[in-house]
Amino acid sequence: MKPGFFVDRPVFAAVLSIVVVLVGCVSIATLPISQFPRVAPPVVSVNASYPGASARDVAEAVAAPIEQSVNGVEGMAYMSSSCTNDGAYSLSITFKPQVDVRMALVQVQNRVALALPDMPDVLKRTGVQVRRRSPDPVVAFAITSPKGRYNQLYLSNYAVRFIREELGRVAGVADINMLGQRDYSLRIWVNPNRLGARGLTPSELLLALRKQNSEAAVGHIGVSSPDEAGAFEMTVDTVGRLTDPAEFEQMVIKSMPDGRVVRLRDVARVELGARREEVDCRFDRLGSIILIVFQSPEANALRTRDQLFAVMEELSSRFPEDITYDVSFDTTPYTRESIREVVKTLLEAVGLVALVILVFLGNWRAAIIPLASVPVAVLGTFAAMVAFGYSINNLTLFGLVLAIGIVVDDAIVVVESVEHELAKGLAPREATLAAMELVSGPVIAVGLVLTAVFVPCLFISGITGAFFKQFALTIAVSTLLSAFNSLTLSPALTALLLKGHDGKARQPLPRIAWPAALGFLTWVLATDWQPEGVPAALQPWIRPACTLAATVFGWALGALFNRAVRGVLWLFERLFTLVTWLYTAFAGLLLRVAIPVLVVYGGLMWLTYALYSTTPKGFIPSQDMGYLFVSLQLPDAASLERTNNTLRLMEETALNLPGVIHTTAISGQSFALNAAGSNFGTMFVRLAPYKERTDPELHSEKVVQKLRGLFAQVAPEGNATVLSPPPVRGIGRAGGFSFVLEDRGDLGPEALEEQVQNLIVKGAEVGLPGLFSVFRSKVPQIRVLPDERQCRTRGVDPRDLTDTLQVFEGSVHVNDFTLFDRNWQVVVQADGQFRDQLEDVKRLKVRNRDGLMVPVGSVCEIREVSGPLSLNRHNLHASATINGAGMPGVSSREAIERMRLLAEANIPAAMAYEWTDMSYLELNSEGSGTRLFAMAIVMVFLVLAAQFESWALPAAVILIIPSCLLGGVAGVEWTKLDINIFTQVGFVVLAGLSSKNAILIVEYARRRRLEGAGRREATLEACKLRLRPIVMTSLAFVLGVAPMLTAHGAGAEMRKSLGVAVFYGMIGTTLAGLIFTPVFFYTVDWLGGVPALGPRTLLGRFASGLLDCLVLGPVRRRMGGKKAASSSAGGA
Secondary structure (H helix, E strand, O other), X not given: OOOOOOOOOHHHHHHHXXXXXXXXXXXXXXXXXXXXXXXXXXXXXXXXEOOOOOHHHHHHHHHHHHHHHHOOOOOEEEEEEEEEOOOEEEEEEEEOOOOOHHHHHHHHHHHHHHHHHHOOHHHHHHOOEEEEOOOOEEEEEEEEOOOOOOOHHHHHHHHHHHHHHHHHOOOOXXXXXXXXXXXXXXXXXXXXXXXXXXXXXXXXXXXXXXXHOOOOOOEEEXXXXXXXXXXXXXXEOOOOOOOOHHHHHOOEEEEOOOOOEEEHHHHEEEEEEEOOOOOEEEEOOXXXXXXXXXXXXXXXXXXXXXXXXXXXXXXXXXXXXXXXXXXXXXXXXXXXXXXXXXXXXXXXXXXXXXXXHHHHHOOHHHHHHHHHHHHHHHHHHHHHHHHHOOOEOHHHHHHHHHHHHHHHHHHHHHHHHHHHHHOOOOOHHHHHHHHHHHHHXXXXXXXXXXXXXXXXXXXXXXXXXXXXXXXXXXXXHHHHHHHHHHHHHHHHHHHHHOOOOOOOOOOOOOOOHHHHHHHHHHHHHOOOOOOOOOOHHHXXXXXXXXXXXHHHHHHHHHHHHHHHHHHHHHHHHHHHHHHHHHHHHXXXXXXXXXXXXXHHHHHHHHHHHHHHHHOOEOOOOOOOOOEEEEEEEOOOOOOHHHHHHHHHHHHHHHHOOOOEEEEEEEEEEEOOOOEEEEEEEEEEEEEOOHHHOOOHHHOHHHHHHHXXXXXXXXXXXXXXXXXXXXXXXXXXXXXXXXXXXXXXXXXXXXXXXXXXXXXXXXXXXXXXXXXXXXXXXXXXXEEEEEOHHHHHHHOOOHHHHHHHHHHHHOOEEEEEEEEOOEEEEEEEEEOHHHOOOHHHHHHOEEEOOOOOEEEHHHOEEEEEEEEOOEEEEEOOEEEEEEEEOOOOOOXXXXXXXXXXXXXXXXXXXXXXXXXXXXXXXHHHOOOHHHHHHHHHHHHHHHHHHHHHOOOOOOHHHHOOOOHHHHHHHHHHHHOOOOEOHHHHHHHHHHHHHHHHHHHHHHXXXXXXXXXXXXXXXXXXXXXXXXXXXHHHHHHHHHHHHHHHHOOOOOOHHHHHHHHHHHHHHHHHHHHHHHHHHHHHHHHHHHHOOHHHOOHHHHHHHHHHHHHHHHHHHHHHHHHHHHHHHHHHHHHO
8 A cells, every 4th residue: 555545545544543442442341350361270179078087088988089080181280189087078170271161170070970989878879069169269258246146156047048149149259158157957966875774876866867857748639540530639748857946856766665755855955056166257356157259260350349249238238137247358459459550550651651752752743643543552452352352450451551652653753754854844745755655664564573572472371371462462452553553544644733844943732732721720710709899790700801811821821831841852952963973973983893892792692691590580479469368277186265265366466457457267277278177277367458558567568577476476386377368369379389298108197297397397497487387197086996806795786886986976967957948957966075085985885786785985995096187189199288488589489499409308209299379380381481582583583584585684683682681680680579470571572672673773774775875874874863763762661661660559569570671671672772783784784795705705804804893993093083183283
């Protein structure tokens, strides 16, 4: 298409841009909003319950067959399981990020079904749950009774009946987990002494309950037969399930020969109680029930959260008096605040870029043209996000911030070139046509190069690929739209808006700007102004008079402002002219010493490699999410009440700390470490909103340090660990690394714990003082070993023995009863006073074959032993997890490396280690950023080779790309940050930008060479003409990202990492490009003629060139200086 097409059709050009803007505006409303894209790997969970089984029994009978069957399922990354002493089994299969979770779920279900025949009969009846796990909590609600009118039993069942189901129907909710849940249960507390005295066994009690509490479908009467027509038909009903504790108490469980009966109330206490009470919850010191809502992976977090709050507000209007709700923790304020901060940075970047354009171009007409490309490129990118299924998140918005300084570049090049032609005396239309002939090639080349650097991102998998693809789409699409705008709308606007250089002073700002602004402001402010002492007849004229006066004053003020700005711009122009002359002279000097310059370049590349190799490496920086986790672990076998008392002290301490507004305490469970037991506790600490924590001392890291010191004082007997949330929600339960030690030689739990404790102790010696693990192999337990000889002698069936122990010491779910239109469990267990001591177990009685009641202690050996509280397995091996993090200033990669070296130096050969959660993803992504950078250079080379139709000339461009690393890495090192995924993204962006600057010089010099100019002349002319657009576009980009350097609030850690890399990297590559690009082009152009020369001529030219650079050049310059001095003296 001819360059003048859009110059002569400005309406057509405007329509194209307007269509792009409108489509983008419509797309914004349909895009979901989230913290990050969907990068968390899919997880499928398998859960089962083996009542009465120990952790060892569950591991052997349940875990082994399931995991052997599931192992190796397609797309699996790793699997981890937990077997506890209450018979619970939990398996999590983590898949690779690109796996479809729906297909993974089906495959796991099929594998589990194959293992079901090998499992205990109870599991064949109750089944095994397989479902997609939703590891991303969006919000947690606390249901409390402030005045204490309702206990936790009532609150729990009220939440189950009236709250949880309503919340579960909200779009985007995947699952709701209740902490402190206490479902109604008909608890039958048996007195073993009374039961034995009446000659009854637990099995007979269970049989009676099953017979007398059951549903029966009796049928109908009067049903017509084929041969006889009935006159009527009625349903026959009978007593089914019992519904009241009193009805259960009247149940007859044995009839005596003399007619007397034994009722349930004679041997047990019956009440409506809670099914389980192993977990206790409090919110701000009040007893509560916590509902943790998990969102589905494809849901919009902010929209889901808003709908949940709307539902809770509606439900709370129907709450009984003295029931209320509050927010335990909320993960969305971080997302909302971080996106708001990025949008603020985006607006600041637009303002700074506009200032740079105004300073360099000198008048408002020229400044409008590049700024017009911003809405086209930015809003049009949102349409591409919809097409590719992306969301508005921190990564896409970061890409737009970087794009602000990029999208104006092409338009700046066009406007600056038109201004250069106008200075020759051409009319605006002719100047535009002439300029477009010159810059169309560079604009297209730059657009293709900036797009090409991101093409390799499409082939990077895993979490790194997901991150890079977000940036790639945003910047590539905005760059292409910018190039499109620069070839369509920008030339049309330059022909319409710019004026010829007729000698008149140009106005930095429009003359009407100040009068219009002050007049409008006065008109608004004087709406209701009625000064005292003014006659009523003049009151209507006050507002117009004030507006007129403000307009006149604004006209005068605008004239003074423009005059002052013109003076500053005139001084700037003179200064930049001097800089241009000096740079051109300096470039000419560099061409004379090209070989030493190339040697210096090689030295800088070596320095870049050395600096990059020694700079700490990270992955995703930890962030202030607005809430914290606290994991408490008391000594083994500590009671729940003891854990509760310790947590109360910790709650009081945390609530008195500045920056903390709410606490949620959970006794009996460690949410962060996925462990359960009476000696475990968890506390969620909710911090104040970000706007109330502007003081650096209230940052979450500072709060963590303070809480660790305070908790060490109030809980000296326990291990209280304060943890930050993971940097990416849904990947792990806490920040830091997750190290798994595996027992592959079957050494046993004791040996595994010994090695775990050894690593924890030695971790402090290598800079890892915060290592911790919940694995314990020596928790006090009671072991009952049936004496086979005594059982035979006394006629006791071992199965009756195990049944007795299961009913009395454990619990048995007999059947169900109906209450409030729901089914609840009927549970039988010995009353608490009969299972407090070891002697209580020995006094239990079991019936022998002669009908006599025999004490359990007489046929069993009962002793206190130690064993594991739970058994964990990782990839089929017994394992223990160690969590930890580096000290402040130590990067995540360095902490992982220290842990790796520590393990390899200490663990025996029969043990091995692996990594999970964020550590697994970080190690799997190692080196992907470097490979991506190298692939980006290759893509730039290929695009330029096609553009220039040369294999040699692109070298003059790509040789400058590595220089961006030197500035970027130096900035990272100077600011004490690490090279993480955000800095690597910045390096890829800089690869394209450094190419852009080099292209501007190389493409013009190439054109002049084709026109017949000499090599040196063409190079220096390109340096002189392209210095202004290079400095202007680079400065626009640098100032566009400058707000990231001073970022604070939510997401500041990410913005600083990215901002530091691109800010210092752009400065470094701009300076390096201005110095080395002329030398590269000069050298490559000289080498382009090498194939036509003979070996002797080539060797002679090389020797003469080296001699001229090192010897003759300096001598010639000294002789030239002496000759000039003698000439001056002779003239005098």
